[in-house]
Amino acid sequence: MEEIRRVAEAYYEHLPENDKKLLKNKFNSMDKNGDGRISRREYMKYFKKEKAKGLTPQSIFRALDKDENGSLDFEEAKVLFYIMQSGKAITCMACEKFMAGAYFSCSQCFFDGAKSKFDICCDCYGGKKFTHHDGATFCDNYTLLSESRSPAIAAPAKERSSALRTIEIIVGVASIAGNLTGCIMM
Numbered sequence: 001m002e003e004i005r006r007v008a009e010a011y012y013e014h015l016p017e018n019d020k021k022l023l024k025n026k027f028n029s030m031d032k033n034g035d036g037r038i039s040r041r042e043y044m045k046y047f048k049k050e051k052a053k054g055l056t057p058q059s060i061f062r063a064l065d066k067d068e069n070g071s072l073d074f075e076e077a078k079v080l081f082y083i084m085q086s087g088k089a090i091t092c093m094a095c096e097k098f099m100a101g102a103y104f105s106c107s108q109c110f111f112d113g114a115k116s117k118f119d120i121c122c123d124c125y126g127g128k129k130f131t132h133h134d135g136a137t138f139c140d141n142y143t144l145l146s147e148s149r150s151p152a153i154a155a156p157a158k159e160r161s162s163a164l165r166t167i168e169i170i171v172g173v174a175s176i177a178g179n180l181t182g183c184i185m186m
């Protein structure tokens, strides 16, 4: 969580003054009783109304509440705003825990735009506490991110399956070479 917090803070520092003001307004609209803190109840109420289900798991609120006092001050909420603008929070498909740091993702599902991503936390992956299709190749998110820069991924959809094979070969070779420990053939 510490890592995403630092990213969120750096991101916030570079926002134009106007956007900072908008976030302050958003914070105030979530802080219904105006005590300068977003309580768990205020948080849940806000996201239920917004129908942002991805943000309602208790684990997300707990992770955001750095000092564990049961409410979010503006500093803590910066991480929330960062998660909100960068899309939806990523939760483990097996245990539904909010994943703020490294996690594993099925590379076949990741690169196949037609399928939804299959992301699982390190605990569930390491402990084999999940079920997924046969032959799935799991990569950690950092590896996937750098693999996405590979020109093969930029291929048009119909060529994507051959691009995927290329990735499987790269991943396969790399794991044999032992220099890409993040990727493991299942």
Ligand SMILES: [Ca+2]
Pocket (backbone or CB within 6 Å): 031, 032, 033, 034, 035, 036, 037, 038, 039, 042
């Ligand atoms: Ca409040």
Ligand SMILES: [Ca+2]
Pocket (backbone or CB within 6 Å): 065, 066, 067, 068, 069, 070, 071, 072, 073, 076
């Ligand atoms: Ca707090």
Ligand SMILES: [Zn+2]
Pocket (backbone or CB within 6 Å): 092, 093, 094, 095, 096, 097, 120, 121, 122, 123, 124, 125
């Ligand atoms: Zn999990």
Ligand SMILES: [Zn+2]
Pocket (backbone or CB within 6 Å): 106, 107, 108, 109, 110, 118, 132, 133, 136
């Ligand atoms: Zn998959």
